[in-house]
Structure formats: C-alpha cells, structure tokens
Amino acid sequence: MKTSMVHLSKGGVGKTTISVLYAWYQRRLGKRVLFVDFDMQCDSTKKISRIAADIYPEYAATTIGTILDFADPSFPAKLAEFEPGPFDLFASVEDIKFGQAEGESVMTSVHALTVSNHYDIAIFDTTPALDEQAVALFQAVGNIIMPMRPDDSSFDQISIVLQLKSIADQNRTTPLNVAGIIINGMIVFRRASGAHLTR
Numbered sequence: 001m002k003t004s005m006v007h008l009s010k011g012g013v014g015k016t017t018i019s020v021l022y023a024w025y026q027r028r029l030g031k032r033v034l035f036v037d038f039d040m041q042c043d044s045t046k047k048i049s050r051i052a053a054d055i056y057p058e059y060a061a062t063t064i065g066t067i068l069d070f071a072d073p074s075f076p077a078k079l080a081e082f083e084p085g086p087f088d089l090f091a092s093v094e095d096i097k098f099g100q101a102e103g104e105s106v107m108t109s110v111h112a113l114t115v116s117n118h119y120d121i122a123i124f125d126t127t128p129a130l131d132e133q134a135v136a137l138f139q140a141v142g143n144i145i146m147p148m149r150p151d152d153s154s155f156d157q158i159s160i161v162l163q164l165k166s167i168a169d170q171n172r173t174t175p176l177n178v179a180g181i182i183i184n185g186m187i188v189f190r191r192a193s194g195a196h197l198t199r
C-alpha cells in the first residue's frame, strides 16, 4: 500500500492538477486508488468527477463520503458496510479540526482505509496552508510530492517542507520519502511574466 501526499505551502502551484493526474494515471494502470481531497473547496473532487463524466465514464469515481461522516465512533461499522470501488473519493469538509478527538479519529479512519488492502495507492491533495491536516500527513504517509513554480518563493517553501520532514522523521519509524519535486508551469510562467530562475 503506497500513500502519497501532494503538498507545498503555497497556492496555485499545481497540487490539485498533479494529484488528479497522478491518481488518474494510476487508475489507468489498473491500480485501485483512494483519493483523499483535503481541500475545503473540494477542487479535486470536482475535477475528477468532471473527467470521469466527460471522458471515461467507465471509470466514474465513487464518492465514499465526507471525512466528517466517518469521523465518529460508529466509523468501524460504516467501514465494514462500505463496498470499495476501484477509484474512490474521500472528501474533506469544513470545520474538521485535526489534533482534537475527532481529528485523531479522522486519521484513524483514513489509516484504516489505506491499510485494509482495499487500495493499492492512496493520494492526498492538500491545501496551501500548513494546517493540522498537513502536519498529520507528515506523520502518516510514506511519500511526499512537492509541485512548485520556478520562483524564489517556491524554493523557500521547498526548504521549509524539507525542514518539516526532518522534524517529522524524528518520530517516524521510516523517513518520509521525497518522491518528487515537480517544477510545474515553467513555460507558462516564463511566457506570462518574462521572469527567470534566479537561483
């Protein structure tokens, strides 16, 4: 079971785009994919649903429900009833508070789904903020993928994420694996602004 978070604490760098394409590619390879949408606006859920409906109806995503639905004491019973599909969506909602009782239960829920052999891979799209969800994921997932723009601010954020990884590694049995740093939108960026890499 492979678990990957797509994160950079910076908006608009392509987290959702890359998460969705990565998830979709894995599904096309025949992998069973759990996609966890931690974006409060549910951008990934919308994108996946649109692709599924427009292009590949045979792969239409199944929406498991919101994390909040599962973040309650009856969750194990709900999981037992749940019939996994080949491509399932697990969407976040507002007002989830990680690190509190229900937050711990959220991560337990995700963990149960990801380790239960329902899926070959779990992909987590995150918000640009270094919120409780992201911090929890630094402990919970095996891999991190960092999309970035070719600008100084993105480089600074990569440094910050790598520092957080070092801190998280102190409490992990195996280090968080940096699976990829993706410089996204370089051509678009340079055409749009004329800016260049400065370091």
Ligand SMILES: Nc1ncnc2c1ncn2[C@@H]1O[C@H](COP(=O)(O)OP(=O)(O)OP(=O)(O)O)[C@@H](O)[C@H]1O
Pocket: 010, 011, 012, 013, 014, 015, 016, 017, 018, 039, 043, 126, 127, 128, 184, 185, 188
């Ligand atoms: N390589 C690319 N080429 C052209 N457009 C792109 C590319 N990558 C992303 N975009 C566009 O840039 C916008 C931001 O991308 P996306 O939503 O994936 O970023 P994000 O990091 O998830 O943003 P947020 O931090 O708001 O969640 C979207 O409109 C997306 O379609």
Ligand SMILES: [Mg+2]
Pocket: 015, 016, 017, 039, 043, 125, 126, 127
């Ligand atoms: Mg996004």
